[in-house]
Amino acid sequence: MLQEQAALLGIELVVLDETNCPVRQINQNEKHVAGSFRDPEKIRELARRCDVLTVEIEHINTDVLEEIATTGVEIGGKMKKVPVHPSWETLRLIQDKYLQKEHFQRAGIPVAPQMVVNAGESMSNSLQEASNAFGLPFMLKARKESYDGRGNFKITSPEDFETAVNTMGKFSLYAEKFLPFRKELAVMVIRTESEEGETKSLYAYPTVETIHEDSVCTKVFYPPRHVSNEICEAAKDVASNVVRTLKGRGVFAVEMFLLENDELVVNEVAPRPHNSGHFTIESVPSMSQYKAQLYSILDIIPSSIKLQPRVSSAMMINILGGAQEDSHHSLVDLTYSIYRDSMDIFLHLYGKSSKPGRKIGHITVTSHAPDSNLEELAAPLIKEADRIRQ
Numbered sequence: 001m002l003q004e005q006a007a008l009l010g011i012e013l014v015v016l017d018e019t020n021c022p023v024r025q026i027n028q029n030e031k032h033v034a035g036s037f038r039d040p041e042k043i044r045e046l047a048r049r050c051d052v053l054t055v056e057i058e059h060i061n062t063d064v065l066e067e068i069a070t071t072g073v074e075i076g077g078k079m080k081k082v083p084v085h086p087s088w089e090t091l092r093l094i095q096d097k098y099l100q101k102e103h104f105q106r107a108g109i110p111v112a113p114q115m116v117v118n119a120g121e122s123m124s125n126s127l128q129e130a131s132n133a134f135g136l137p138f139m140l141k142a143r144k145e146s147y148d149g150r151g152n153f154k155i156t157s158p159e160d161f162e163t164a165v166n167t168m169g170k171f172s173l174y175a176e177k178f179l180p181f182r183k184e185l186a187v188m189v190i191r192t193e194s195e196e197g198e199t200k201s202l203y204a205y206p207t208v209e210t211i212h213e214d215s216v217c218t219k220v221f222y223p224p225r226h227v228s229n230e231i232c233e234a235a236k237d238v239a240s241n242v243v244r245t246l247k248g249r250g251v252f253a254v255e256m257f258l259l260e261n262d263e264l265v266v267n268e269v270a271p272r273p274h275n276s277g278h279f280t281i282e283s284v285p286s287m288s289q290y291k292a293q294l295y296s297i298l299d300i301i302p303s304s305i306k307l308q309p310r311v312s313s314a315m316m317i318n319i320l321g322g323a324q325e326d327s328h329h330s331l332v333d334l335t336y337s338i339y340r341d342s343m344d345i346f347l348h349l350y351g352k353s354s355k356p357g358r359k360i361g362h363i364t365v366t367s368h369a370p371d372s373n374l375e376e377l378a379a380p381l382i383k384e385a386d387r388i389r390q
């Protein structure tokens with residue numbers, strides 16, 4: 001999606017990923033670096049070919065990114081420094097969810113209470129301490145490498161301790177108070193900064209509601225359902241405050257819980273384009289999250305920036321791979337056959353091979369009609385997407 005946007009803007013992207021990765025469908029330049037984005041030498045090679053580096057996944061080697069940004073990479077006997085956006089410091093901080101939340105807490109941003117869980121023999125005692133402090137249920141989470149809920153374990157009773165030790169014991173862990181939220185909200189924020197690294201501007205997209213099932217984001221609603229304007233504006237303020245504390249340019253997704261008492265608590269940040277911003281491709285056509293990512297890392301955000309959607313409502317449905325490799329075909333077919341006067345349907349398939357639970361595409365539906373109910377209009381799509389996932 002970043003490449004689609006870059007092509008329209010005449011911005012050349014060089015990608016580090018496997019030889020036949022999805023982006024090669026539309027990126028055919030000779031500069032492609034084929035290999036793993038975890039391989040330091042490949043990352044250095046990418047840096048040699050670029051003016052600025054950015055990431056689409058935060059689980060990467062930040063030591064080599066630090067080296068590239070501060071010491072540089074050797075090219076033709078000379079050292080070349082390549083800026084990394086967002087900053088390697090931000091990426092390193094965000095990689096560790098426990099440290100990430102400590103950082104937000106120090107900045108006065110509301111987060112769930114948390115505590116480190118010991119490894120090895122004292123893990124069970126540690127879980128007992130967490131249970132005493134937070135009550136049951138509580139969340140046991142891997143500090144690093146987690147995504148789509150992989151690395152999360154909900155402890156509902158002391159009987160779960162043993163399973164937790166067996167399945168999670170190999171990770172570096174922390175425990176987090178379980179928050180019985182009313183909704184999950186998210187805000188994408190664009191951050192630009194001066195050469196000195198000071199925040200220059202922060203632009204927040206409108207607040208969206210995110211639905212997670214089995215810890216995976218399955219749907220996104222703009223605007224959030226049954227949430228007041230005041231709360232949506234408050235969420236934008238919280239998200240901007242969060243991103244102000246981070247370093248580097250780019251778009252950042254701030255995930256939040258809206259509690260029953262309308263309090264907002266920050267869950268975590270994704271330092272990159274994100275599910276919760278996919279709806280902007282069609283809904284904010286003059287500045288989708290991908291355009292914003294390119295413009296911000298190149299520091300050419302136009303002064304005409306407008307983030308208000310051009311539609312009255314939008315919904316994003318993730319296409320998750322099903323039990324069979326072709327399980328999602330029925331859903332794809334449905335996007336061709338369903339017709340609603342007041343709803344537009346946009347299918348995105350990424351060209352990834354399908355695996356159970358893997359995000360292989362998404363569908364965005366939008367409406368210009370002020371009072372249309374997209375959940376109702378798109379009910380067959382939602383039902384089919386849910387069925388495949390089972």
Ligand code: ATP
Nearest residue numbers: 112139146147148149150176177178179212215268
């Ligand atoms: P991703 O990076 O794909 O968003 P992740 O693996 O980092 O996911 P989290 O964001 O920590 O996982 O959690 C996934 C989901 O689990 C949340 O969106 C929320 O639905 C639920 N969850 C996580 N932490 C809590 C909590 N403390 N209380 C209640 N629910 C929680």
Ligand code: MG
Nearest residue numbers: 146147148268
């Ligand atoms: Mg995460």
Ligand code: MG
Nearest residue numbers: 148255267268
């Ligand atoms: Mg999350």
